[in-house]
Amino acid sequence: MEITAAEALIQCLEKEEVKIIFGCPGGAILPVYDALYGSSIKHVLVRHEQGAAHAADGYARVTGKVGVCIATSGPGATNLVTGIANAYMDSVPMVVITGQVATTQVGTDAFQEVDITGITIPVTKHNYLVKDPRQLPMIVKKAFHIASTGRPGPVLIDLPRDIASRKIKFKYPKNFALPGYKPTYKGHPSMVQQAARVIMKSERPVIYAGGGVRISGASQELLKLAETISAPVTHTLMGLGCFPGDHPLFLGMLGLHGTRYANLAVTGCDCLIAVGARFDDRVVSKISGFAPTARVIHIDIDPAEIGKNVRTHLPIVGDVKTVLEALLPLLDKKDNAAWFERIEQLKLENPLVYKQERQDVLKPQFVIEKLNQYKPCDAIVVTDVGQHQMWAAQYMRFKEPRCFLSSGGLGAMGFCLPAAVGAGLGAPGRTVILVAGDGGFQMTIQELATAAEQNLPLKIFIINNRKLGMVRQLQEYYHDKRYIAVDFRFNLDFAALGRMYGMEGYTVETPEQLMELLPGILASPVPVMVNCIVSGDENVLPMVLAGTNIDEAVDK
Amino acid sequence: MRHTLTVLVENTPGVLARVAGLFSRRGFNIDSLAVGRTDNPAVSRMTIVVEGDDQVLEQVNKQLHKLIDVIKINDITKDAYVDRELVMIKVYAEAATRSEIMQLVDIFRGRIVDVGRKTLTIEVTGDEGKIDAFENCLRPFGIKELVRTGKIAMLRGLKPGTKNNGYKEEDMV
Numbered sequence: 134m135e136i137t138a139a140e141a142l143i144q145c146l147e148k149e150e151v152k153i154i155f156g157c158p159g160g161a162i163l164p165v166y167d168a169l170y171g172s173s174i175k176h177v178l179v180r181h182e183q184g185a186a187h188a189a190d191g192y193a194r195v196t197g198k199v200g201v202c203i204a205t206s207g208p209g210a211t212n213l214v215t216g217i218a219n220a221y222m223d224s225v226p227m228v229v230i231t232g233q234v235a236t237t238q239v240g241t242d243a244f245q246e247v248d249i250t251g252i253t254i255p256v257t258k259h260n261y262l263v264k265d266p267r268q269l270p271m272i273v274k275k276a277f278h279i280a281s282t283g284r285p286g287p288v289l290i291d292l293p294r295d296i297a298s299r300k301i302k303f304k305y306p307k308n309f310a311l312p313g314y315k316p317t318y319k320g321h322p323s324m325v326q327q328a329a330r331v332i333m334k335s336e337r338p339v340i341y342a343g344g345g346v347r348i349s350g351a352s353q354e355l356l357k358l359a360e361t362i363s364a365p366v367t368h369t370l371m372g373l374g375c376f377p378g379d380h381p382l383f384l385g386m387l388g389l390h391g392t393r394y395a396n397l398a399v400t401g402c403d404c405l406i407a408v409g410a411r412f413d414d415r416v417v418s419k420i421s422g423f424a425p426t427a428r429v430i431h432i433d434i435d436p437a438e439i440g441k442n443v444r445t446h447l448p449i450v451g452d453v454k455t456v457l458e459a460l461l462p463l464l465d466k467k468d469n470a471a472w473f474e475r476i477e478q479l480k481l482e483n484p485l486v487y488k489q490e491r492q493d494v495l496k497p498q499f500v501i502e503k504l505n506q507y508k509p510c511d512a513i514v515v516t517d518v519g520q521h522q523m524w525a526a527q528y529m530r531f532k533e534p535r536c537f538l539s540s541g542g543l544g545a546m547g548f549c550l551p552a553a554v555g556a557g558l559g560a561p562g563r564t565v566i567l568v569a570g571d572g573g574f575q576m577t578i579q580e581l582a583t584a585a586e587q588n589l590p591l592k593i594f595i596i597n598n599r600k601l602g603m604v605r606q607l608q609e610y611y612h613d614k615r616y617i618a619v620d621f622r623f624n625l626d627f628a629a630l631g632r633m634y635g636m637e638g639y640t641v642e643t644p645e646q647l648m649e650l651l652p653g654i655l656a657s658p659v660p661v662m663v664n665c666i667v668s669g670d671e672n673v674l675p676m677v678l679a680g681t682n683i684d685e686a687v688d689k
Numbered sequence: 690m691r692h693t694l695t696v697l698v699e700n701t702p703g704v705l706a707r708v709a710g711l712f713s714r715r716g717f718n719i720d721s722l723a724v725g726r727t728d729n730p731a732v733s734r735m736t737i738v739v740e741g742d743d744q745v746l747e748q749v750n751k752q753l754h755k756l757i758d759v760i761k762i763n764d765i766t767k768d769a770y771v772d773r774e775l776v777m778i779k780v781y782a783e784a785a786t787r788s789e790i791m792q793l794v795d796i797f798r799g800r801i802v803d804v805g806r807k808t809l810t811i812e813v814t815g816d817e818g819k820i821d822a823f824e825n826c827l828r829p830f831g832i833k834e835l836v837r838t839g840k841i842a843m844l845r846g847l848k849p850g851t852k853n854n855g856y857k858e859e860d861m862v
């Protein structure tokens with residue numbers, strides 16, 4: 134029997150066990166939406182396509198499965214771009230489907246035509262423009278494979294309207310050839326052996342763990358590695374949750390707003406074991422001052438990350454879990470007692486602190502600290518981008534990966550709410566806590582309607598400083614406090630807004646008010662919006678100033 | 690240092706944009722890029738001349754490899770290889786200079802491919818040095834138009850890893 138390519142597309146998604154897709158329809162994608170009619174796949178209608186991409190992203194981060202989003206041609210497709218770039222930077226597996234004008238019109242500046250494959254070349258792992266309906270099943274097969282294997286990332290499929298309506302004989306392929314795509318999973322044995330020797334000889338090892346640990350599911354192996362060689366573990370923003378936050382070897386985040394002891398440990402170590410991390414500039418700061426006395430071992434599945442920013446002495450290209458499994462048997466137990474003691478001392482001498490001068494002022498750090506204390510142990514925390522995000526990264530502790538979602542590489546304001554929608558749908562029954570700034574939250578605020586429609590009991594905490602706080606901080610440090618374009622003069626009542634969307638809405642202005650409500654809110658089965666009016670001129674500290682070494686972070 | 694890369698790619702519509710975009714996006718300096726299909730119609734071969742130190746070249750190599758359409762990359766700079774470029778030059782040729790120009794064409798083993806009232810169009814192939822030299826010789830006569838293909842290159846002898854078909858043709862979909 135022949136079916137349309139659009140129907141074939143939906144069947145392909147079903148074969149890939151896609152349960153949910155996020156999108157917004159339009160003319161060019163109509164045949165696909167028509168094929169969705171009666172399908173087992175749930176469609177979540179978002180209010181802006183950026184929301185669809187972030188929701189698919191949040192869903193993928195929580196479940197580990199491929200997130201799928203869909204939009205129409207032209208503006209629908211361009212609205213997705215931020216979300217695609219975000220997934221690309223944070224290595225999130227995603228398949229993006231866009232409608233395109235009919236092939237007869239492609240290239241004529243037709244109504245709602247944009248060259249979305251051209252636009253997204255730099256922000257996708259790969260993309261396809263379907264020119265022959267018979268190729269569609271194979272393209273979908275390859276897209277899911279590429280998105281989810283190796284270093285994951287988004288793959289876009291652009292489907293012209295006339296192609297979508299053409300009839301084909303449908304068979305979902307089992308095999309496919311991608312001669313140019315063969316990710317390396319197994320580390321080179323001699324490299325692994327050399328790494329084991331370097332590690333065993335080291336006296337001051339530090340492990341630097343990134344998002345790759347979560348992606349490859351290597352938390353157990355990481356824990357074993359750390360405990361075997363008694364190496365403290367610092368993590369990137371993406372790596373938060375990969376190592377238990379209550380472990381004696383836990384160092385917290387490193388880099389620009391990292392803990393002082395993490396940055397000091399990295400600077401003083403004689404062996405830095407980077408696992409699934411990419412030496413981002415926000416981590417490394419001044420390259421020559423980063424881990425200057427260390428032998429650097431770099432384990433990553435993406436060979437292009439090795440040696441890109443920092444000189445590596447021992448590169449191991451491979452899947453983090455597979456490589457650690459090969460490495461662990463080659464290591465003997467060691468305790469580095471003096472180093473461990475030194476780390477303990479660094480932690481004692483340089484705790485993360487903030488000042489609570491007055492009891493009637495709500496500090497943003499306090500809100501986040503308390504959220505951390507009171508959150509259920511399987512809660513998912515989703516942040517937006519800005520100061521609150523950095524405080525969350527500093528003060529939040531997790532026992533497991535996939536509980537902390539944040540826009541890292543792209544730093545895209547507006548990520549929080551739609552990503553939380555995706556996370557909530559990907560992990561039904563779990564508490565989803567949103568920590569957002571009053572600025573970024575307004576960038577995708579329309580998705581409150583989506584969350585309401587989906588009956589998601591989101592717990593939204595607006596860290597409301599009435600400012601673009603992070604930018605204000607930058608202007609304070611780098612532009613002599615010449616504050617411009619960072620103050621919101623319109624006072625938005627987030628609690629009332631939440632109520633309009635059917636949520637419970639509260640405003641809290643003091644620590645006492647927050648603490649009265651917090652336990653109840655987190656245990657409540659309904660969606661809640663909490664407008665936390667916090668002090669407006671806090672800074673995220675410590676802070677590594679531009680062009681300085683990470684051990685030179687300032688405290689004020 | 691200048692490096693010569695031969696790159697096998699899947700012959701897909703977007704592949705040139707992907708490769709060219711990668712070079713500009715990542716700030717790699719490309720000297721020339723020549724592309725055409727191989728004996729296997731599903732595979733194209735690019736010869737790319739790129740400028741950079743070892744570290745840059747390592748990144749060029751790795752980033753190119755990340756493109757799904759790129760099948761194989763060979764940096765042949767340090768190997769023995771033959772390279773050719775083709776140039777067509779339209780040069781002013783008055784009655785008084787014609788024979789002198791024709792002599793030069795002979796010396797460089799070029800060919801005259803078109804004769805106009807006031808111009809000659811000449812084709813020469815060779816390595817970069819020869820083409821540069823030829824261009825310099827013609828310059829005093831007045832060059833009206835010049836077009837070069839960019840360099841194409843191939844390893845000498847039968848070295849493994851340079852054949853187009855490291856995989857079977859039916860693999861290609």
Ligand SMILES: Cc1ncc(C[n+]2csc(CCOP(=O)(O)OP(=O)(O)O)c2C)c(N)n1
Pocket residue numbers: 517518519520521522544545546547569570571572573574596598600601602603604
């Ligand atoms: C889409 C986008 N636009 C601009 C920025 C630049 N930016 C980074 S942080 C920030 C301020 C965020 O303010 P808010 O959301 O209120 O959070 P806060 O820093 O106050 O916690 C801005 C504007 C960005 N990261 N993303």
